[in-house]
Amino acid sequence: MTSDNNIQSVVQWTKNKALHLGFMVLAGLTVMVSLIPFVRSWLPSSATKLTEASVRADISQLMPGQMMTLVWQGKPVWVLRRTQAMIAALKNANPQLRDPHSELSVQPSSAQNDARSIHEEYFVVLGKCTHMGCIPVYQPNSGFLCPCHGSKFDLAGRVLKGAPAPKNLIVPPYHFSVDGKSLIIGEVK
């Protein structure tokens, strides 16, 4: 009698335990399923990735002679709105330039010209020296001077001979919005 009771108790305890375990598993699954939409919302969508790959900037307030700095992929990008005098100076042949036609340098094909830009008024360039990556200083009358080892660049980022920088400053891919008020860096059209 006692032995039968013990066996029944053990069977009942096992059933209860199995039911309890089943309930816990079900509850856990329910919680996981309900979290899926939230987890999805934390993951970057393809639109976000596209945004991270490119930067959009309003250039409508940039005055002639002014330069703004943006950050694209962790690197400084300068947008210089050149004056008419600056543009005219770029058209004069300068025998001091190492790579005057930017044949050895990096830029989109649409910016391989004397001004090294799609629209000659707006110069878009990576603010990093092509020697060892220092940040050059903007000099409105002449161009850019790298403080580290003295490389000089004109107002189109073309390096002057005798400098350690081997190439012109890098022009990143970019294009203008349809209304011309914004610049999109990181994409060519």
Ligand code: FES
């Ligand atoms: S890093 Fe610019 S000249 Fe060396």
